[in-house]
Amino acid sequence: MVPERYWLETLGCPKNQVDSDKLAGMLERDGYVVAATPAEADLVVVNTCAFIEAAREESIGTILTLADERREGARLVVTGCMAERYGDELAASLPEVDLVAPFGVPVSLGRKAGVGPHAGPVAPAGPVAPAGPVAFGGALPGGPIPLRSARSPETQPVPTLDLLNLPRPPVDAPWAYVKVAEGCDRRCGFCAIPSFRGKQRSRPLRAVLAEIAQLASGRVPLREVVLVAQDLASYGLDRSGASRVDRAVLSADDGFGTLREGPKTGSNRPIVDLVHAVGSMVDRVRLLYLYPSSLDHALIDAVLGTGVAYFDLSLQHVSRPLLQRMRRWGDGERFLERIADIRRDEPAAAFRSSFIVGYPGETEEDHDALLAWLAEARLDWVGFFPYSREDGTHAAGLDDQVPPALVAERLAECVEIQDPITAARRDASIGEVIEVLVDAPGEGRSYREAPEIDGIVSVPLDLPVGTVVPVVVTGADGPDLVAQPVPGSGEGPDHRGADGNRWAAVR
Numbered sequence: 147m148v149p150e151r152y153w154l155e156t157l158g159c160p161k162n163q164v165d166s167d168k169l170a171g172m173l174e175r176d177g178y179v180v181a182a183t184p185a186e187a188d189l190v191v192v193n194t195c196a197f198i199e200a201a202r203e204e205s206i207g208t209i210l211t212l213a214d215e216r217r218e219g220a221r222l223v224v225t226g227c228m229a230e231r232y233g234d235e236l237a238a239s240l241p242e243v244d245l246v247a248p249f250g251v252p253v254s255l256g257r258k259a260g261v262g263p264h265a266g267p268v269a270p271a272g273p274v275a276p277a278g279p280v281a282f283g284g285a286l287p288g289g290p291i292p293l294r295s296a297r298s299p300e301t302q303p304v305p306t307l308d309l310l311n312l313p314r315p316p317v318d319a320p321w322a323y324v325k326v327a328e329g330c331d332r333r334c335g336f337c338a339i340p341s342f343r344g345k346q347r348s349r350p351l352r353a354v355l356a357e358i359a360q361l362a363s364g365r366v367p368l369r370e371v372v373l374v375a376q377d378l379a380s381y382g383l384d385r386s387g388a389s390r391v392d393r394a395v396l397s398a399d400d401g402f403g404t405l406r407e408g409p410k411t412g413s414n415r416p417i418v419d420l421v422h423a424v425g426s427m428v429d430r431v432r433l434l435y436l437y438p439s440s441l442d443h444a445l446i447d448a449v450l451g452t453g454v455a456y457f458d459l460s461l462q463h464v465s466r467p468l469l470q471r472m473r474r475w476g477d478g479e480r481f482l483e484r485i486a487d488i489r490r491d492e493p494a495a496a497f498r499s500s501f502i503v504g505y506p507g508e509t510e511e512d513h514d515a516l517l518a519w520l521a522e523a524r525l526d527w528v529g530f531f532p533y534s535r536e537d538g539t540h541a542a543g544l545d546d547q548v549p550p551a552l553v554a555e556r557l558a559e560c561v562e563i564q565d566p567i568t569a570a571r572r573d574a575s576i577g578e579v580i581e582v583l584v585d586a587p588g589e590g591r592s593y594r595e596a597p598e599i600d601g602i603v604s605v606p607l608d609l610p611v612g613t614v615v616p617v618v619v620t621g622a623d624g625p626d627l628v629a630q631p632v633p634g635s636g637e638g639p640d641h642r643g644a645d646g647n648r649w650a651a652v653r
Contacts, residue, residue, distance in 0.1 A: 158195025382416025601625030
């Protein structure tokens, strides 16, 4: 019997990629094999993103494109955040799709369950729920898909089939994302994630380490683990019975908290224990991303101790009044102080952040403060995003919406400030000797570059994938660097060990 083939298209953030890896593992366990192209697949799965309007538009466009590209008789399944958040509307609006699979619904039930126009009788359309699949019906409307009311995180059910703790197949790359928690307990004014991902639930430490050991059993040595979560620094606090996600590092002075200076060493924070444990298994540990109020001395020391002096900070803005309107902690001065603290400990530390432009009530003074802050902070990598109104969020009901034309103008001004800074920081690397992890033929990364997000280091094609090689930077090409191996250097040490004993404790 010829096995059925699947194609899995992933949109959105690294956390979605982890979900897709687990879906792929489930499909392969059920006897599917991966197809070379979407047109050759019997089952096409789209793992969607619903974070902001642009992500939803990309998801819809991808669904429709793959609907056209699939072969006759192939089933098309939509899963992920859009399926969870807007399942009813998708079911009524996209007859091209055979199955909506919210969180907790297996994506392979199309033909086996007799669901969908390509598989026999069509099940009646109805409300989407985590308990089972829903078939599509209806016609595509002429206008945008309407949004349903967001659910409260307190009433969001944990899926019957929880992807968080499902096993994953080994990776054939020298790095991997590892999701350590799902959901979020924060209430940022612009973010709808808690309404469809639920409250934070962290994985046990042993489960995380066991997954890393499994990922490392592939043909390429696993050198780097990238830890991801909605609120990574709060990992484990929900398991310890914390009443507030930030109770370990915040004290209330203004309703948003003030960073409490902790000791330079020692911590009872689970994220610190996690970083140390993962660092004992692989060469590199990278954290994406960190809420600024959670960045105390113990966590900074843990990050620097991994050898990956890379800090992805979720700042969003620098104006204190606007951050309060966002229901966020901090201000530009505090952020600069924390960055300066880190640079004193490690002058070569790399920094990334992202900022929302055009949040309701953003004034010219707020925007000017951001421009001045960018010029002073000189971050390595920055992303700018226009505010997206999300139903069910605090910001959706705020007045003083910023006109789209003004948002576009402010975005351009931010980019005009930041691009030369990023270029200058890349140019400053020319002549340096750095260690790169070879991700793919001709492509490597130093600690300064997160995979799939930042630039790369172009290296000779003959360097083996999975090796760590000292190279000298010979040039810069936009966000990317060009480098050559240091003569006579060879590859860096393989910390896994020839006998694989590194993994025995958690297998």
